[in-house]
Amino acid sequence: MIMRFQKFDLHTYNQTKDLPGGPVYAVVEEELADIEMITDDEGNPTRGGLIGYALAYALMAGFVGMMFYIL
Structure with missing residues (x-):
């Protein structure tokens, strides 16, 4: 089973925060690694x-x- 979670994309936000129309907000999905012995x-x-x-x-x-x- 692959677990995924969503997080706020700070990289895109920081690059676009000074645009005249406002920053671009994005959410990216990442996978969590399986816990193994x-x-x-x-x-x-x-x-x-x-x-x-x-x-x-x-x-x-x-x-x-x-x-x-x-x-």
């Missing part, structure tokens, strides 16, 4: 990558748990 040369997940994923899931579970506790 960090692997070594043989394709095995690294220990740091596994620890990072475990911490990320623990933080996410803690955040969701706190939201249920607070609300």
Whole structure:
């Protein structure tokens, strides 16, 4: 699945902001890179990558748990 997001095109705006009719406003669409597990040369997940994923899931579970506790 490719995720895309839209953002304001500052490059076009900055080049055209001094035109007599006003600046040109543009929106560009960019793709987000997929999140992949960090692997070594043989394709095995690294220990740091596994620890990072475990911490990320623990933080996410803690955040969701706190939201249920607070609300």
